[in-house]
Amino acid sequence: MSDFLTVFFLLTGSGLILIGAIGAVRMPDLILRMHATTKAGALGVGLMTVATAVYFLDIGVTVRALSILAFVVLTAPIAAHVIGRAAYFTGAPLWERTLKDELGQNLDRRGHYLRSGLEEQDRLPNRDRPAE
Amino acid sequence: MLLAVLSGFILCTLAPWLTRSFGDRAGWLLSLLPAALFIYFLTWIPTIAQGEAVIIHYPWIPGLDINMSFLVDGLSLLFALLISGIGTFIIIYAGGYLHGHKDLPRFYAIMFAFMASMLGLVLSDNIIALFVFWELTSVTSYLLIGFLHEDKDNRWFALQGLLVTVVGGLALLAGLLMLAVAAGGEYTLSGILAAEDIHAYPFYTGMVLAILLGTFTKSAQVPFHFWLPNAMAAPTPVSAFLHSATMVKAGVFLMARLNPSVGGTDLWFYALGIFGALTMLTGSVMALRSTGLKAILAYTTVMALGTLTMLIGIGTEQAIIAAMTFLLAHALYKAALFMLAGALDHETGTKDVTKMGGLRQVMPITFLAACLAALSLAGLPPLFGFIGKELMFEATLGAGGALAAFTSLLALLSAIMIVAMAAVFALRPFTGRRKETPKTPHEAPLSMLIGPVTLATLGLVFGLFGFLPAAALVGPAVAAVYGDPITVELYLWHGINAPLMMSIAAVIAGLVLFAKWDTVLAGFKRLTFIDRFGMERGYEHAMDGLVAVAEWQTRLLQNGSMGNYLTTIVLTIVGLAGWTLLVHTDTPIPLGLFDVNLYEAVVAGLVVVGAVFASVTTSRLGAVATLGIIGFSIALIYVLFSAPDLGTTQIMVETLTVILLVLVLFRLPGFIDYSAPATRIKDAVVAVALGGLMTLLILAVNDVPVAEPISDQLVHWSEPEGHGRNIVNVILVDFRALDTLGEIFVIGLAAIGVYAMIRFRAEDKAQ
Amino acid sequence: MKAMDSLILRTAARFLLPLLLLFSLFVLLRGHDEPGGGFIAGLVAAVGFSLYVFAFNAGDTRELMWMDPRVMLGWGLLLATLSGLPAILEGKAFFTALWWPVEVPLIGSVTLSTPLVFDIGVYLVVIGSVMAIVLALAEVEE
Amino acid sequence: MTLFIWNILLAFVWVALSGNFTGSGFLAGFIFGYLVLAFVSRMSGDMTGYTRKIPQVIGFTLFYLWELIRSNMRVAYEVLTPTHYMRPGVIGLPLMTQSDAAVTLLANLISMTPGTLSIDVSNDNRMLYIHAMHIDDEDALRADLKDLERRVIELLS
Amino acid sequence: MSPEVALPVIIPFIFGSLSVILYKSNTAQRWLGVIGTGALLVAAMVLLHNTYTHPDGVLIIALGDWPAPFGIVLVSDILGAVMTLMAALIGFAVAIYSLPSISSDHEAFGYYPLMHLLLAGVCGAFLTGDIFNLYVWVEVLLVASFALLILGGERAQMEGAIKYVTLNLLSSIMLLTAVGLTYGMTGTLNMADLVVKLAEVENQGLVTVVSMLYLVAFSIKAAAFPLFFWLPASYHTPPVAISALFAGLLTKVGVYMLYRFFSLLFTQDMGYTHEILLWIGGFTMITGVLGAARYYEIRRILSFHIVSQIGYMFMALALFSPLALAGGIYFIVHNIVTKSNLFLIGGVIYFLRGSHELKQVGGLWRERPWLGLMFLASALSLAGMPPLSGFIGKYMLVRAGVEAESWGIVAVALGVGLLTLYSMVKIWAEAFWKAQPQEYAERAARFERAISERSLAIMCLPIAVLAILAVLLGVGMQPVYEVLIAAAEQMRDPQIYVDAVLGGNQ
Amino acid sequence: MIEWAVVATLLILALALVLTTARLFIGPSLADRVVALELIALIAVGIMLAYAIQVDRPAFMDVALVLALTAFMAAVGFARLLERGGSSDE
Amino acid sequence: MEPLMAFVVGGLFAASIYMMLRRSLVKLVIGLILLSNAANLLIFTVSGMQRGLPPLIAPGDTLPAGGWADPLPQALVLTAIVIGFGVLAFAVVLIHRAYVVVKEDDLEKMRSTDT
Ligand code: NA
């Protein structure tokens, strides 16, 4: 049983990673590529950590496997966020079939400032707005 | 004896202080040392005159066969007496001549060092010690020639003298070392003179040429004669000393010294004979076309040196006797003449003989001394110079083979011209109409006259009483040079013979020449080819050429192009190691079985593909990102081949490298490949050559079996002795802790350096 | 210009830094038996601090680090060097490892050793060096 | 108090990492955790009430894992099919909470779930901008995201 | 076990670390600088004394008590001990010279720690008995020199440093590569063990191939032809105290390593390897001295002379007779003393005249005769004029050449001696004899006013000591000779080294 | 069974590696390359895990742990570079 | 594996030298980084490569179970990696400073110290 589970998790995990890789090649714009790599990659690795935990059936290994899983899940979205944000700020092109871009409308590239678009609705003082 | 030689050096350190303390009288005080030395050497005469040669040995650097051993025999004693004796007068004279000069203390210091070096040179038995003193005379004379160093010409002439003599000195060193080898590892003159088979040394010719290059340059033989007249840049006391008793005589001394053991071959005979004779003639001709007092004297010195060399080359008994006699005579009159020339120059303010006249009344003592010395120079009886010249003619006539006619003819020609010049020197300034001179002349002070008068008188005394020098000085010297004891008798009158006829002819012709000197001078001045004769132009071309070659080769090599530097170095690596691999290993390069899994091949392949991509991409940050993939792939290789610590470290380092790169890169411009396509191909070839070499090396080394690496022991020790289960870590912190300690210091140093690089200027600006 | 000013990154950095530091200590202490050791541990910690530099700024990080990185570097070097000296007191060569099993109340038997001290020195040097470089670069940029 | 909880947590991490499941191991972990926290205490940790609702955490984790698997299947489909059926777009999600921890957690969770990727939070913390692969049905998407936000706030309250 | 063998690395390590910790106090750093280098000097003297008087002439310490060849041993044979002493001497001299001459900015940015650690690296390289450990020391001294080179951040420093860093890194990588290949062939790193194991390698040709990599790596460090480019490109850029330290020590490490490797390890094909060394030596002499002839800038002239003089050291190693080897070591020793001193004097000239350009300075013989004398002692020594130290070195080498009947190299050695003299006299004539050129007189006066006589006196102290040493080494050669000939005999008999290290001498 | 599954896994991951590397080379923007680099790190983690199983040595998981923990730093660094004005299209 | 690695290492050496010859500061430093990696891999390769035998000892044992890959070259390479990191960190900042000071990326235009 554990052998079977190991094989299952190994293959699904690596398969997911491969899908992520294919996505990285095929997807039409940067952010769409990130959809593929972030999720498929992280989950794929996660499944593979499960495979190792199942295979070794050792408390130490399991802890390490879970740690890897945790780290990957913790850091992957952060990486995606910083890259996506930076790409946005530097004006990375979106796929031409993108339907709407609410961020782009509220972005002040030169001031490096992102509005919420809610400023006019209430008169609450802005927290971080740079002095003008 | 050691004290005698070294006392000059000791006094050299004290002289500046003494000079400052005693002011005007310092010259007299300081002359006490050479005077004392002169007396000390006089006390040796009885011993030496009996034909003894005394060796005194003090160990210095025995391991290198360099010792303070001294050989006192007729030759060295003659020189020692000349050096200390004339030196005494020079020191006194300098006190007057350089009276009030602000650098007088330094002058005395260098002068004593020079004198001591000269003494050491002539007295040394050890050839290396001799060489040491030899070079010291070069250096000290450099400092003396350039004594008035604010003048650019003086610096130039000083350098010229130094370089010419040092060229020879270096050759001499080689020659002496060869001589020592030829003599069977004998580093003393006495030993070499006793050695049997020096002529059998397979490199005898080279040895002789090396030695002669040394002696010829030092003694201003053609074609190296040019430096000597230029050395007149020195203050007159220096010239007097340099020309009469020291420095330029060193070469003659050494040829004389080595004559018994090295000489006696055709090479020696012809080389010395021909070059000596040519030098003699050249010196005379040049003297004839000079108008400066010192220049005239300098060229007559060249003549004399040529004569001496020629005589040593002829090497017969008469020739050696003539040489030693001539040497002594020359020393006496030349020192006197120079000092007188200095007195004239000092009093009149000019050196040009054509601008002086009628000084007889105001400088009578000078005139008298000049007459005596000039007569000796001209070789007229009853002066000592006459004996010397007679003997010389006799020797040339008796020279073997073709040299007899050649040398005799040249000697006669030279003698004619010298007579004329002696007359010029003795008569032109003093007789005739008084001419206006820059300074109002009157008799020179005592300090400047005592030397020339004494020496000139001595020329007369020795001429009249030839037995005095014959027994005490010339005889022992001749014995030393000839190699066998010889009884020498010196007389003015040798009967009516060929030499006498030649002398008479020379005097008559010389006087005619003197009478017509002004026309002759004008004619000779037009003979500019003489200026091109010899090596002075050669020297200048050599200096220019040196600078040009230096420029060229430095531009070629150190051209500032990093690409060239790298290419050169890489090609050197490939050349040396690759050639050796090709020539010195005959094992075929084993490729073996490619025992590789596909995924391993992919990982390994990514390293290369990444590297290639990084090197051709035009995207700078793309290259940095590619570094990441190369790093991860290498980490994977480490992991796949059992090195988890390495993998971890590689990953961490790669991450930090990328962090650093992105921290600094945003300021740098993008890639531009500045080079032309041809350059790129050339670079690629160079790069692939190194890569190929490394591949071959790995393959070859991989084929070498290793029985038992030291790490086996470390593995066995790790747990029980090192208390650790991660063997790599135990190696790092225990077995090879010193490596790790060094490594963290490297990291720390890099951090300090980086910090300084970033902040040093930043904080500068803040201030 | 301030740092990246990303709320998400800042929060993550606050969360990840202690985790990374703890992990670095862990890697440091068990390095003698498992993969790890002072160098890797130091790099992990330095990565943690660098993250903090990126998320916040150099000044905040310097304040957080409490000790000037250069001083830390110096102490690390000194500690590592000195760890080789006690052996000489026992008449052994420099850098001979000494092991002292110590009974610590509550924790139990702990083995102190000069290699451990050495590794701690390495750890400090690596943190100090990397952070000296990173902070200096970041400060110049700011 | 927060720090104390953090400390306990770190001690557990230590024990887990070192595999030394004894009192001394825990104590060592506590001490090291304490040291680390003492060192970084200047930063304001606002992970309040992180461990109080352990059942909630477990429930949330299960929910989230399911979402994760769902998301990956959709992405896999999109990647593997030859034609792109995507209707991507960037939408702003007004936030109910302005707590740093909650916003961060929410953003990260959104990034890991189907077809959505958090790009950034507005500088006033009131709007989360999300890139979605399919905004054909924007309202349903917003509802899903609001549901997730509610769960996160609940979890961290 | 001889703990004193480790002291020359431990002392500068400790003082270096302390200076890093106390980086905020320049005063503390100066004290640490003088005391640390002084202690190093004492330790090095003790080491040489103990090594020379030891019956084997070799002292070892097996660090961590792990016996050779398994752990790292530090080995002090006479060659190593002599080199260590020279490093310590120059370190101490430069530390004192630095007191008035190094700016407080330099001090604040790590001048003293860098100096300590440079010395540690140099001493470590001289003393280690392990080839990988050698690589580590080389890196320590190299990175220290990198940092020293850029201290100040001038444009020229940066440009010079790029070449210096790149080419030296290439050399280090070659060394590392060679070490790796050596381990691959033999499975050992200990030099004594390698003597045994290299002889057992079947493919001796491959050993020669690997030796070529070492040859190139060390020759780059030694700045030999045609690999010297980094040196003239960079040595004239930092403050002179640093140049002096570099001039005295860095290239000598390369030479030392060649001496060590090509006497101890690679003697399997001397007809080939040492012939190559001879050719390199000859070309190095010539190209270096010609480079110097071209320049009118004191530090550049001196830099090229470093290159030139390296050639003599190659020549000695190539000839390999006892006299030649002793002469080679002597040449290194003499060169360290005189060349460093010339740089230091160049620094004083700069402080007095505000320029290193010969065309802009002058009048020093008139005004500072003592400085002139010290210059003469060092310069003429460098030029090989008797009875100064350089002459003895030249004499030993030329004699060895004559005895070996290698006329070509003898001629080159002598000719290069002449050109060296030419350069030295050029400096003398321009800086000392010539009157101060009027157009630069104003600047000169400004500089001279800016430097106090007390500072000058402190700077001249080490200069005087080194100048006297240049004289003494020549005049008082005999005891030195005995030490060096013993070193040469050791070099010619690797078995002494092997027995001492692998036998673990008492 | 596990043996071949591991080999298959490794081959799949190798293929993924090649594909991702292609994206890294293609770019076109720096952000694209960084995304690829992040995925490569994850693939490397996967390879290490699979390899740990293949050779039955959990020690290799430690490397994976470190990689998982620090790989995102490169992304953070590059992002910072981009936000500070580095061009993304090089 | 070693024969393949021989080519990989050779390729790395070649690529690094080619990059260093490109006259650009940035390429120079990347070339240096590659060079350092190449040397490390070379050591690792020539000392013999083993799969799956990390030099780690299980608790309670005194030797690694089933043999071991040579730990010594690993330690050497580790040291070399670290040293290389230090040196390259310096080099990276150096080119940065050089560019700031000289305002020039083309190495061929940095000749002031040689001429
Ligand atoms: Na092998």
Ligand code: NA
């Ligand atoms: Na092998």
